[in-house]
Amino acid sequence: MNDDSRMLSWERRTTVPLFVASLLFLTSYAVRVLVHDLSPGWDDLWLLVTAVTWTSFFVDYAVRLVLSGQGLRFVHHHLLDTVVLVLPLLRPLRVVQMYTVLKERQAQARLSLYGRVMAYASVTALLLGFAASLAVYQAERGAPGASIRTFGDAVWWACSTLTTTGYGDVAPVTPRGRVVATVLMACGLALLGAVTGSFSSWLLQVFTREDEEGPSER
Amino acid sequence: MNDDSRMLSWERRTTVPLFVASLLFLTSYAVRVLVHDLSPGWDDLWLLVTAVTWTSFFVDYAVRLVLSGQGLRFVHHHLLDTVVLVLPLLRPLRVVQMYTVLKERQAQARLSLYGRVMAYASVTALLLGFAASLAVYQAERGAPGASIRTFGDAVWWACSTLTTTGYGDVAPVTPRGRVVATVLMACGLALLGAVTGSFSSWLLQVFTREDEEGPSER
Amino acid sequence: MNDDSRMLSWERRTTVPLFVASLLFLTSYAVRVLVHDLSPGWDDLWLLVTAVTWTSFFVDYAVRLVLSGQGLRFVHHHLLDTVVLVLPLLRPLRVVQMYTVLKERQAQARLSLYGRVMAYASVTALLLGFAASLAVYQAERGAPGASIRTFGDAVWWACSTLTTTGYGDVAPVTPRGRVVATVLMACGLALLGAVTGSFSSWLLQVFTREDEEGPSER
Amino acid sequence: MNDDSRMLSWERRTTVPLFVASLLFLTSYAVRVLVHDLSPGWDDLWLLVTAVTWTSFFVDYAVRLVLSGQGLRFVHHHLLDTVVLVLPLLRPLRVVQMYTVLKERQAQARLSLYGRVMAYASVTALLLGFAASLAVYQAERGAPGASIRTFGDAVWWACSTLTTTGYGDVAPVTPRGRVVATVLMACGLALLGAVTGSFSSWLLQVFTREDEEGPSER
Numbered sequence: 001m002n003d004d005s006r007m008l009s010w011e012r013r014t015t016v017p018l019f020v021a022s023l024l025f026l027t028s029y030a031v032r033v034l035v036h037d038l039s040p041g042w043d044d045l046w047l048l049v050t051a052v053t054w055t056s057f058f059v060d061y062a063v064r065l066v067l068s069g070q071g072l073r074f075v076h077h078h079l080l081d082t083v084v085l086v087l088p089l090l091r092p093l094r095v096v097q098m099y100t101v102l103k104e105r106q107a108q109a110r111l112s113l114y115g116r117v118m119a120y121a122s123v124t125a126l127l128l129g130f131a132a133s134l135a136v137y138q139a140e141r142g143a144p145g146a147s148i149r150t151f152g153d154a155v156w157w158a159c160s161t162l163t164t165t166g167y168g169d170v171a172p173v174t175p176r177g178r179v180v181a182t183v184l185m186a187c188g189l190a191l192l193g194a195v196t197g198s199f200s201s202w203l204l205q206v207f208t209r210e211d212e213e214g215p216s217e218r
Numbered sequence: 219m220n221d222d223s224r225m226l227s228w229e230r231r232t233t234v235p236l237f238v239a240s241l242l243f244l245t246s247y248a249v250r251v252l253v254h255d256l257s258p259g260w261d262d263l264w265l266l267v268t269a270v271t272w273t274s275f276f277v278d279y280a281v282r283l284v285l286s287g288q289g290l291r292f293v294h295h296h297l298l299d300t301v302v303l304v305l306p307l308l309r310p311l312r313v314v315q316m317y318t319v320l321k322e323r324q325a326q327a328r329l330s331l332y333g334r335v336m337a338y339a340s341v342t343a344l345l346l347g348f349a350a351s352l353a354v355y356q357a358e359r360g361a362p363g364a365s366i367r368t369f370g371d372a373v374w375w376a377c378s379t380l381t382t383t384g385y386g387d388v389a390p391v392t393p394r395g396r397v398v399a400t401v402l403m404a405c406g407l408a409l410l411g412a413v414t415g416s417f418s419s420w421l422l423q424v425f426t427r428e429d430e431e432g433p434s435e436r
Numbered sequence: 437m438n439d440d441s442r443m444l445s446w447e448r449r450t451t452v453p454l455f456v457a458s459l460l461f462l463t464s465y466a467v468r469v470l471v472h473d474l475s476p477g478w479d480d481l482w483l484l485v486t487a488v489t490w491t492s493f494f495v496d497y498a499v500r501l502v503l504s505g506q507g508l509r510f511v512h513h514h515l516l517d518t519v520v521l522v523l524p525l526l527r528p529l530r531v532v533q534m535y536t537v538l539k540e541r542q543a544q545a546r547l548s549l550y551g552r553v554m555a556y557a558s559v560t561a562l563l564l565g566f567a568a569s570l571a572v573y574q575a576e577r578g579a580p581g582a583s584i585r586t587f588g589d590a591v592w593w594a595c596s597t598l599t600t601t602g603y604g605d606v607a608p609v610t611p612r613g614r615v616v617a618t619v620l621m622a623c624g625l626a627l628l629g630a631v632t633g634s635f636s637s638w639l640l641q642v643f644t645r646e647d648e649e650g651p652s653e654r
Numbered sequence: 655m656n657d658d659s660r661m662l663s664w665e666r667r668t669t670v671p672l673f674v675a676s677l678l679f680l681t682s683y684a685v686r687v688l689v690h691d692l693s694p695g696w697d698d699l700w701l702l703v704t705a706v707t708w709t710s711f712f713v714d715y716a717v718r719l720v721l722s723g724q725g726l727r728f729v730h731h732h733l734l735d736t737v738v739l740v741l742p743l744l745r746p747l748r749v750v751q752m753y754t755v756l757k758e759r760q761a762q763a764r765l766s767l768y769g770r771v772m773a774y775a776s777v778t779a780l781l782l783g784f785a786a787s788l789a790v791y792q793a794e795r796g797a798p799g800a801s802i803r804t805f806g807d808a809v810w811w812a813c814s815t816l817t818t819t820g821y822g823d824v825a826p827v828t829p830r831g832r833v834v835a836t837v838l839m840a841c842g843l844a845l846l847g848a849v850t851g852s853f854s855s856w857l858l859q860v861f862t863r864e865d866e867e868g869p870s871e872r
Contacts, residue, residue: 117861147823156396163403165384166819168604169365169391173823178810185817193850194857196411201858203412204419207335374614381621383602386822387583387609414629421630422637425553592832599839601820605801605827632847639848640855643771 007067014060022091025053026131029089033138034151054088061085089135092127093187114202121194128191129158132184139177146173162188225285232278240309243271244349247307251356252369272306279303307353310345311405332420339412346409347376350402357395364391380406443503450496458527461489462567465525469574470587490524497521525571528563529623550638557630564627565594568620575613582609598624661721668714676745679707680785683743687792688805708742715739743789746781747841768856775848782845783812786838793831800827816842 028049032038038046061081068074075082084090137154140146147170148154157170161184172178246267250256256264279299286292293300302308355372358364365388366372375388379402390396464485468474474482497517504510511518520526573590576582583606584590593606597620608614682703686692692700715735722728729736738744791808794800801824802808811824815838826832 113858113861117857121857152393152396156400159396159400159403160384161819163382163407164600164817164819165379165382165403166602166814166821167384167386167389168821168823169386169389171821171823175806178806178813182810182813185813185819189817189846190850190853192407194854196408197415197851197854198858199408200412200415203335203339204331204416207331370611370614374618377614377618377621378602381600381625382818383597383600383621384820385602385604385607387604387607410625414626415633417626418630418633421553421557422549422634425549588829588832592836595832595836595839596820599818599843601815601818601839603820603822603825605822605825628843632844633851635844636848636851639771639775640767640852643767 007064010063010067018056018060021053021056022088022094024049025057025088025091026127028053029131030134033134057085057088057091089131090128090183090187092124092131112202114198114205117198118195118202121191121198125162125188125191125195128184128187129155129162132161132180132188133158135180136172136177139174139180140172143174143177147171148177158184161185162192164189164192225282228281228285236274236278239271239274240306240312242267243275243306243309244345244352246271247349248352251352275303275306275309307349308346308401308405310342310349330420332416332423335416336413336420339409339416343380343406343409343413346402346405347373347380350379350398350406351376353398354390354395357392357398358390361392361395365389366395376402379403380410382407382410443500446499446503454492454496457489457492458524458530460485461493461524461527462563464489465567466570469570493521493524493527525567526564526619526623528560528567548638550634550641553634554631554638557627557634561598561624561627561631564620564623565591565598568597568616568624569594571616572608572613572620575610575616576608579610579613583607584613594620597621598628600625600628661718664717664721672710672714675707675710676742676748678703679711679742679745680781682707683785684788687788711739711742711745743785744782744837744841746778746785766856768852768859771852772849772856775845775852779816779842779845779849782838782841783809783816786815786834786842787812789834790826790831793828793834794826797828797831801825802831812838815839816846818843818846 028046031046032043032050064078064081065071065074070077080093084094133151133154136148136157137151140148140154148157153170157172160167161181164185172181246264249264250261250268282296282299283289283292288295298311302312351369351372354366354375355369358366358372366375371388375390378385379399382403390399464482467482468479468486500514500517501507501510506513516529520530569587569590572584572593573587576584576590584593589606593608596603597617600621608617682700685700686697686704718732718735719725719728724731734747738748787805787808790802790811791805794802794808802811807824811826814821815835818839826835
């Protein structure tokens with residue numbers, strides 16, 4: 001119980017800094033992928049930002065590993081955290097966790113249940129799509145026969161992939177690009193399914209409520 | 219409460235005129251995109267229709283902003299309305315609201331819950347698909363290397379996009395066309411998900427009812 | 437009430453003959469589309485089958501229109517029947533109705549609720565897919581630049597369309613083929629959504645049941 | 655009851671050996687498809703593995719057929735088993751059954767209901783996707799005009815098919831490859847639908863729980 005409360009207190013204090021660190025990590029990655037003629041000084045700075053933020057993720061993981069007092073079982077029980085530690089571009093997947101902390105600061109939730117699921121799944125899908133666009137662009141640019149040649153193409157590809165439309169006018173051709181694509185499909189589809197499902201449930205709720213309110217109005 | 223009732227009364231009175239204005243806006247946009255050799259007089263007329271209807275949307279928004287007495291919080295609470303004001307081609311998304319008003323005029327709803335969700339989501343998806351076809355056709359025609367060359371191609375593209383099939387035989391290549399496509403995918407998928415989900419629930423209901431009625435018939 | 441019972445009795449007696457007529461209609465259509473060098477005699481025979489079965493659909497519709505005593509409201513209330521009358525290739529959509537009649541002849545239903553929804557939606561989707569393959573093949577063969585050149589291509593296209601995969605290696609290019617494709621997408625998606633949704637619910641049920649039975653076994 | 659208990663006891667004892675046999679079957683199939691220059695000795699060995707494991711499936715089916723004492727009705731009631739017997743590459747579909755047995759050996763289930771559905775549907779989809787990649791690769795390699803030329807292409811094709819994205823940059827062109835593709839689409843979609851649906855339900859549950867716990871924390 002004591003460990004648990006120290007764990008909770010640690011998580012409460014670190015979530016927002018870690019979220020800021022995630023955004024910084026994503027920004028530094030984006031800058032280094034997208035800006036071609038970075039002066040050496042700036043390049044070093046952004047590399048430093050990448051290194052520092054990634055280190056902070058390791059520190060947080062280590063602290064929680066110790067605080068939990070579970071040893072290796074912690075790794076097993078926090079699989080998502082472990083994966084996200086190695087592939088920080090997947091960090092957006094942890095957005096739900098941050099929500100819990102933020103919510104306690106607000107007196108009340110203003111969005112309905114479905115609204116919140118839609119909002120958080122959408123934000124996560126957007127961040128994942130952005131991260132995947134960057135990673136695919138990095139893997140594909142310069143590859144012979146690539147159809148993804150600009151970052152705009154990569155974003156367009158990510159949109160058509162996340163919605164499972166898959167036009168195929170642009171598609172990754174390198175093994176690394178295809179691995180990124182598979183991860184995006186697997187994670188993104190589940191998130192988008194959550195958005196669609198919640199919207200559908202919300203619409204049904206709206207119509208049901210009208211049925212119930214109808215008689216009393218007349 | 220007084221403001222609320224005046225708001226309600228305003229919305230009740232304006233919904234149908236605004237819906238007609240939306241259709242006029244869509245029609246004038248369609249004519250100006252599709253009819254190539256419009257005589258200057260007709261062109262001016264349709265431009266006027268566009269201008270007048272768009273203005274009426276602004277007037278309605280302003281009146282509701284004042285009536286609500288909420289100031290900037292109104293913008294925050296009516297995000298969909300604000301978006302629709304700037305991009306009137308998305309107006310079909312407001313169709314659900316009109317339904318509430320229309321329903322009060324009818325004595326009873328004749329469709330079941332799922333039937334209504336399906337009907338309204340389908341109509342909204344159709345109108346959105348039509349608006350997106352127009353916008354994509356306008357963006358793509360004349361672009362070098364475009365695969366969407368006729369309005370028929372644009373409609374075909376919208377159908378295969380809305381259903382997430384995405385053959386890719388025709389696909390937008392211009393940045394503006396791709397932005398339109400992304401909006402269509404995001405909105406359309408949610409709507410189509412609602413249609414599919416409702417149909418699935420309705421089918422389950424039909425089969426369940428047969429189970430219950432079965433024994434009593436024999 | 438009297439009209440209702442005569443209506444029910446009529447429907448009970450005609451469903452199976454009408455289903456056989458539907459299959460005959462589909463067969464005659466298939467033969468005339470697929471067999472290229474039909475001798476004139478056989479061609480006339482199959483044309484006759486088409487004509488007779490189609491006429492039987494009209495007779496059935498007319499009898500039910502009269503028995504219902506509703507006049508034009510019947511057309512409004514039986515929209516699906518009316519559509520199916522004009523486009524008999526959509527007949528598979530009426531399969532659910534036949535199920536009700538068949539069920540009364542069996543003492544008990546042997547499939548679970550989800551099983552039945554899956555079975556009937558699958559069968560309907562299969563028949564629709566077959567009918568659409570035929571119609572698309574008829575529209576596309578001979579069209580310049582068509583990618584659907586054999587009936588095998590058409591079946592492959594129907595499979596990838598029904599599952600919304602949409603590879604796009606084969607896709608209709610003629611207006612008529614694209615209209616058929618749109619109908620297939622719209623109807624097929626809803627049916628496939630029902631299959632997927634029911635399977636998902638059934639899987640959840642299987643796992644839930646194991647949870648409940650688990651403790652008692654140990 | 656006696657037959658039932660002997661049946662249960664048989665199934666309890668054979669599930670794990672049969673699962674190992676399935677993996678061996680898949681491995682031997684994979685080796686023979688993927689390793690091009692297998693020395694005759696090794697080739698014979700793997701052929702033997704294929705034959706022995708397949709035979710073991712037949713033996714198991716026969717024993718259960720006799721134990722059930724149902725004769726031909728057993729074939730009707732265990733359709734999935736019968737299909738899987740003839741096409742052992744579909745064996746992954748039986749993974750759910752193995753789960754029941756494994757679970758009895760564990761004292762408690764550690765995953766939530768949705769977690770288990772997701773885990774088992776994912777594993778089954780992965781195994782099916784792998785088996786389909788092998789089968790499609792075997793059918794397509796060497797075919798004139800094939801776009802699936804390496805096993806990597808086949809895996810990439812299976813990923814984009816299972817998620818219904820369907821880019822179409824690689825797609826089967828041979829009849830056999832297309833039949834495999836259709837089976838993968840039909841089975842895979844249902845499984846992926848289960849994963850997506852469960853994830854969506856799980857997310858809703860997470861948010862609902864927070865709602866309920868919220869007030870008590872404050």
